[in-house]
Amino acid sequence: MLNFFLLIVIYAGIYALMALGQNMITGYVGILSLCQAGFFAVGSYVTAILTVNFGWSFWATVPVAILLSAFLGVLIGLPTLRLKGDYLAIATLGFAEILRTVINNWDSLTNGPNGISRIPKAVIFGYTIKSKYAYIALIWVFVFIVWALFERIAKSRMGRALEAVREDEIAASSMGINVTKYKVWAFALGAAAAGLAGCLQALYIGSVMPGTYVFMVSIMALCMVVLGGMGNFAAVILGAFIIQFISYFPQMVGLSNIIPAQARQILFGLILVLMMIYRPQGILGRSKRKYKTTTGKEASK
Amino acid sequence: MSSLLETKSLTRAFGGVVAVNSVDFNVEKGLITGLIGPNGAGKTTLFNNITGLDVPSSGKVYYEGKDITGYPAHKICRLGIARTFQNIRLFKDLSVIDNVMIGLHFKNGKGSRLGLAIKSFIGLKGEQTVMYKRAMKWLDFFGMSHLADEPAGSLPYGYQRELEIARALATEPKLLFLDEPAAGMNPQETESLMETIRRIRDLGVTVVLIEHDMKLVMNICDNITVLNYGQKIAQGSASDIQKDPNVIEAYLGKDDEDDDDDDFDEDRE
Numbered sequence: 327m328l329n330f331f332l333l334i335v336i337y338a339g340i341y342a343l344m345a346l347g348q349n350m351i352t353g354y355v356g357i358l359s360l361c362q363a364g365f366f367a368v369g370s371y372v373t374a375i376l377t378v379n380f381g382w383s384f385w386a387t388v389p390v391a392i393l394l395s396a397f398l399g400v401l402i403g404l405p406t407l408r409l410k411g412d413y414l415a416i417a418t419l420g421f422a423e424i425l426r427t428v429i430n431n432w433d434s435l436t437n438g439p440n441g442i443s444r445i446p447k448a449v450i451f452g453y454t455i456k457s458k459y460a461y462i463a464l465i466w467v468f469v470f471i472v473w474a475l476f477e478r479i480a481k482s483r484m485g486r487a488l489e490a491v492r493e494d495e496i497a498a499s500s501m502g503i504n505v506t507k508y509k510v511w512a513f514a515l516g517a518a519a520a521g522l523a524g525c526l527q528a529l530y531i532g533s534v535m536p537g538t539y540v541f542m543v544s545i546m547a548l549c550m551v552v553l554g555g556m557g558n559f560a561a562v563i564l565g566a567f568i569i570q571f572i573s574y575f576p577q578m579v580g581l582s583n584i585i586p587a588q589a590r591q592i593l594f595g596l597i598l599v600l601m602m603i604y605r606p607q608g609i610l611g612r613s614k615r616k617y618k619t620t621t622g623k624e625a626s627k
Numbered sequence: 628m629s630s631l632l633e634t635k636s637l638t639r640a641f642g643g644v645v646a647v648n649s650v651d652f653n654v655e656k657g658l659i660t661g662l663i664g665p666n667g668a669g670k671t672t673l674f675n676n677i678t679g680l681d682v683p684s685s686g687k688v689y690y691e692g693k694d695i696t697g698y699p700a701h702k703i704c705r706l707g708i709a710r711t712f713q714n715i716r717l718f719k720d721l722s723v724i725d726n727v728m729i730g731l732h733f734k735n736g737k738g739s740r741l742g743l744a745i746k747s748f749i750g751l752k753g754e755q756t757v758m759y760k761r762a763m764k765w766l767d768f769f770g771m772s773h774l775a776d777e778p779a780g781s782l783p784y785g786y787q788r789e790l791e792i793a794r795a796l797a798t799e800p801k802l803l804f805l806d807e808p809a810a811g812m813n814p815q816e817t818e819s820l821m822e823t824i825r826r827i828r829d830l831g832v833t834v835v836l837i838e839h840d841m842k843l844v845m846n847i848c849d850n851i852t853v854l855n856y857g858q859k860i861a862q863g864s865a866s867d868i869q870k871d872p873n874v875i876e877a878y879l880g881k882d883d884e885d886d887d888d889d890d891f892d893e894d895r896e
Contacts, residue, residue, distance in 0.1 A: 483732055483754070486721075490729045493718035496680060500712075502704035502733045502798055615725055617759050 330578040332458040334570045336530060339465035340523050342566035344543075345550035346472050346559060347519030352548065353556035353612075354480060355512040356492035358415040361402065362547040364422030365395040365517040367429055367539035369524020374442040374534040375435060384448035388525050395521025396514040398425075403513035407506060422544060430536040441535030445528055455529075465526050469563070472519055477559050479515070481615065488512055489557075520547075542591065546573075549594050552601050555608025564609065569594070630689075631656040631802055631833050632677065632708075637686035639669075639676050646672040648857035649686065654802065659828055660835045661848030663868075665877060669857040670837045671713055674804050678710045679703040690802075705733055709800035711791040713807045713837070719780030723771070723790060726779045727762035730797030734761075765793045769823070785816045789823070796827065803827065805836040809843050821847050845869070853877065 344362045351359045372391035376382040406417040429436045436442065448455045448464070455464055479485055487508050490498040499505050528534050546569055554565025572593060576585040601608065632654040639647040647669040654660045662670050675681035677688055679700035688696045690706060698706075709730075718726050766772040769789045774782060779790060788808060795803055808824070809817045821843055828834055838844050844851065845865040853861040853868060855877040861868055868874055 481755075483728075483758070486725060486729055487732055489721060489725075490718055490732075493720060494716050496700075497712065497716040497718065498729070499700035500678060500680070500704055500710055501730050501794065502701050503729070504699075504701045612720075615722065617724065617755065 327578065329458075330574055332462065334567070334574050335462050336458065336465060337573075338563075338567045338570040339462065339469050340527050340530070341546060341550060341570060342469050342563045343472055343523035343526070344520045344547040345554075345562045345566050346469075346476055347516035347523075348547040349516075349551045349556065349559060349562045350476055350480075350488075350512050350519070351516040352551055353558070353562070354485065354488040354492060355509055357407070357509065357513070358411065358548075359418045359513070359516070360415050360541070360544045360548065361418035361422045362516070362520045363539045363541060363543035364425040365399065365520035366524040366527065366543055367422075367425055367534075367536070368395050368398060369521035370528040370534045370539070371429060371436060371442075371524075372521070373525045373528040374445050377445050378442050384446070384525070384529055385450075388522065391521045391525045392518045395524070396518040399514040399517025400510055403510040404506075407509045407513065419541065419544070422539075422541065426536055426539050429539070436536075439536055441533055443533035445532050445534070447532075448529055461530055465530075468522060468526065472522065473559055473563065476515070476519075480557075480559070480613075484508070484511070486615075545594060549598055551608075552598055553608060555610040555612060557612040558608070558610050560613070561608055561610035569597075572597075629656050630654065631691060632835075633689045634673070634677065635687045635689065637673070637676060637688065638684050639672050639681065640684045645857050647676065647683075647854075650854065650857070650859050652852055652859065654833060654835055655850065656833055657828070657831070658833065658849040659824065659847050660833075661844045661851040662835060662837045662854065663839070663841075663844055663851060664854035664860075667856075668854040670854055671806055672857075673854070674710065674806055674835075674837065677703075678708060678804060704798055704800075707799070707801040708804070709795035709798045709802070710804035711788075711795050711806055711808065713810065715787050715791055717779040717787055717791055717794070719778065721779060722776050723766065723779050723782065724759065724762050724775040726790060726794050727765050727797045728758050730765075730794040731758050731761055734797070734799060762797060765797050768796070768826075769793050784811060788812070788820075792823070792827075796830075796832070800832060802833045802835065805834065805838075807837050807839065809838055809840045817843055 344366060348359070348362055351357050369391040372394055373384065373387040376387040376390065377384060402418065402421045406414055406421070409417055430439055432438070455461060487498070487503045490501065490503055491505050491508050495505050550565035550569050551562050553568060554563070555561030573590050576582045576589070630653045634650055634652045636649040636651060637647055638645065638649050650673060652673060662673065664670055672681065676683045679698050679702065682697050686696070687694055690708065695703060695706065718729060763772055763775065766775055769792070771786055771789065774786065779787065782790060792805065792808065809820055812820060817840055824834055824836070824847055836848070848865060851863065851865060851868045852859060853871070853874050860873040860877060861871040863871070
């Protein structure tokens, strides 16, 4: 039982990173992207290939994975972000599938469907990260760093510009905001967060396989954002916990024979639909900007 | 006579429909210019082509003597041309103050872009206080600072129109385009809008407005351009325009019994 809880905390952390990125893209700029699995895979494979084939340390692979994911985010963002709504969702979905297919078939680099195993453990100040508790600490430190960073960006003028783009692109551009630039930025940030999540996933599992990075992963990240609350980073992390809990619940209570693993896909779909109907703003809703100066007093001066 | 903005034979065709047909439109600095014409005359299309939301099929747009034809909207805004929209386009879910602060987006000091980004990232509070105060100043200008924290979409219609103007002014434009600012307003609101537009002019902002409310146009516009079927049919002061036969024809239609009319005039003389 305790093991399951630890597992949930670990996976909630990894997925929370992806969901934070998804929130930047979907919650702030309002782009429906289904691509997080692709960037997740890129992060994982960068760590796996660099550590196993080239003998890099885990820490050195993290910035490479983040930068490569962000770069790919820009690469896909530039041509596709002209599209709107459903078309954009399909284009990003396609991109994630292309990445997975490339990984599945580039045998010389990725070892194809067999994947790469025996990824070395990370060592920090002579201490090897092995136990579940150590992983929890490591993963959640990253989650909090990304959270703080994204929260800050969202509160700055950039965040305001992103929201303007979401609300009305034409009005935003008439206010001097370069719409394309901000969309691509958000996309790159979201991709970078998913890439980081991929690194941690590879490190924790110790191996990578193309089968892990399926479309369902993107849907889970999206589910977390919708369930928690679009445009609210804390809510998204809460969403990550809930979704992970639901995923592991059948195994936890020993019902995995009765409730097959596929049932959770039905469940996620159901959650998305029900949330859209009954509480489209999510459990916690969008976070509002607050300014210290109280307006009433200012006005009377 | 110094033209702040000029279009030279600007044309915009949508397939076979020529919405704006070779229009020479010019705006003089410091004045209030009116752009009128029957529905579908191409007024908004002309605005869109000047403010970068649409690209002319042919012709040029000059701003302060510089060719700005085909510039993207955000660049044109940064040059000092702001606008409002016929069907109000506020950021409805954001608060009133945030709407104005978005107008201040690129107005936070000088320096390299990256430098600015880093500065805003580190000195968030400081920057925010400055922006907040500046935004509040614009709300005060319209007497709506008590509404700062309300969601923009929840405001009454008249306030929404004014907020859109406040947001446009926050970009500190030299030239402000208002697309039917009085649409849907009652006579009292229109009256106060007229006063507001004069106050905006007194700030040193050149105003161009599209409007159907003739009382407003004739009262405050120093110079009026009339479009009909995409073509400029008249230009001049309010009294010139009111006498212009082309304008009368465009608005009231051509008199079928031309001959009778002439006879009548002759009789009277």
